[in-house]
Amino acid sequence: MKKYTSNNLKPYLIGMILLVTMWQVLSFMIGKETMVFPGPIMTVRHFVVLLSREYTYRCIISTMFRMFMGFTISLILGLIFGVIAGNSAYIEKVFSPFFTTLRAIPTASLVYLFIVLAGFASAPMYLVIMISFPIIYEGVLGGIKSTPKELLEAARSDGASIVLENIRIRLPLALPYITVAMASAFSLCFKIEIMAEVITGSTLPGLGSAILGARSSDPTNMVPVFAYSLIAIILMLIIDYFAVAIKNTISTN
Numbered sequence: 001m002k003k004y005t006s007n008n009l010k011p012y013l014i015g016m017i018l019l020v021t022m023w024q025v026l027s028f029m030i031g032k033e034t035m036v037f038p039g040p041i042m043t044v045r046h047f048v049v050l051l052s053r054e055y056t057y058r059c060i061i062s063t064m065f066r067m068f069m070g071f072t073i074s075l076i077l078g079l080i081f082g083v084i085a086g087n088s089a090y091i092e093k094v095f096s097p098f099f100t101t102l103r104a105i106p107t108a109s110l111v112y113l114f115i116v117l118a119g120f121a122s123a124p125m126y127l128v129i130m131i132s133f134p135i136i137y138e139g140v141l142g143g144i145k146s147t148p149k150e151l152l153e154a155a156r157s158d159g160a161s162i163v164l165e166n167i168r169i170r171l172p173l174a175l176p177y178i179t180v181a182m183a184s185a186f187s188l189c190f191k192i193e194i195m196a197e198v199i200t201g202s203t204l205p206g207l208g209s210a211i212l213g214a215r216s217s218d219p220t221n222m223v224p225v226f227a228y229s230l231i232a233i234i235l236m237l238i239i240d241y242f243a244v245a246i247k248n249t250i251s252t253n
Contacts, residue, residue, distance in 0.1 A: 035221040046227040055205070060231070062205040067193040070128030071186055077133050078181075082140025083166055086174075092141065099134050107131065107192070111199045121204050124196035131192050132185035139181020143174020183243035190239055194232055207232050 020040050027039035035042075050056045085092040110130055114123035147170045155165050171178075197208020207228060214224035 035223050038223045038226050042223055043226040043230055046223045047230050050227050050231065056231070058205045059207050059210045060235070063193055063197065063207045066125045066206070067128055067189045070125040071132055071189050074129045074133040074185065075136055075182065078136025078140055082137045083144055086141050086144025086170065087162065087166065099137060102130065102134050108199065111196055115200055120200045123200045124193050127196045128189045128192050132189050135185040135188070136181050139177045140174060143177030144170050146177065147173050179246060183246045187239045187243045190236055
């Protein structure tokens with residue numbers, strides 16, 4: 001994992017200071033520190049209040065649980081379809097139009113489709129699956145196809161079946177590709193889950209539901225919306241940090 005020293009931390013600290021400063025200036029220009037566009041001080045105060053409420057943690061746990069369930073299902077599907085396509089160029093071409101179409105469909109359209117098919121409560125999880133599935137599939141496919149032909153020929157000459165060939169050779173060598181794809185998909189899943197909760201208007205606890213509820217209760221008071229968004233941003237930064245750390249670790253090995 002990359003070691004952070006004072007030299008490479010300094011630019012990030014400067015960036016954070018500039019970001020907070022711009023936030024405060026915009027707040028003053030737009031609303032002079034009103035509740036329509038609250039500044040960092042007002043937002044952090046309400047952020048602390050939210051952290052003292054049990055409902056906030058239920059929202060975080062609920063959002064993370066649904067996201068993790070969707071990610072797990074997409075991981076299983078991505079491994080299955082990626083291995084199958086990686087072992088057959090013909091099947092890869094058959095799958096190609098499906099995944100091309102899946103990547104091209106607007107996310108908002110998928111949300112409304114899943115609302116009709118699965119209901120408001122389950123739609124965010126299905127959206128997570130459909131967004132992360134192609135990413136993991138591409139990672140598995142790329143890793144499986146990168147296996148040196150010499151190793152495969154040697155294994156086949158020793159009588160290895162296609163199952164053993166994949167378990168003992170292809171999948172272990174494809175692990176760096178799969179890990180990078182998983183890291184990328186996992187960080188994206190969190191954003192998709194919150195966005196889907198907002199769009200669907202789900203009444204289940206969740207960060208997206210909390211943001212929507214705060215917005216609906218008082219449209220002129222954006223402080224709770226900013227505070228809940230700050231919680232989501234902090235969680236997203238933590239997820240991104242580990243995702244980048246995993247990518248850096250894999251790339252250096």
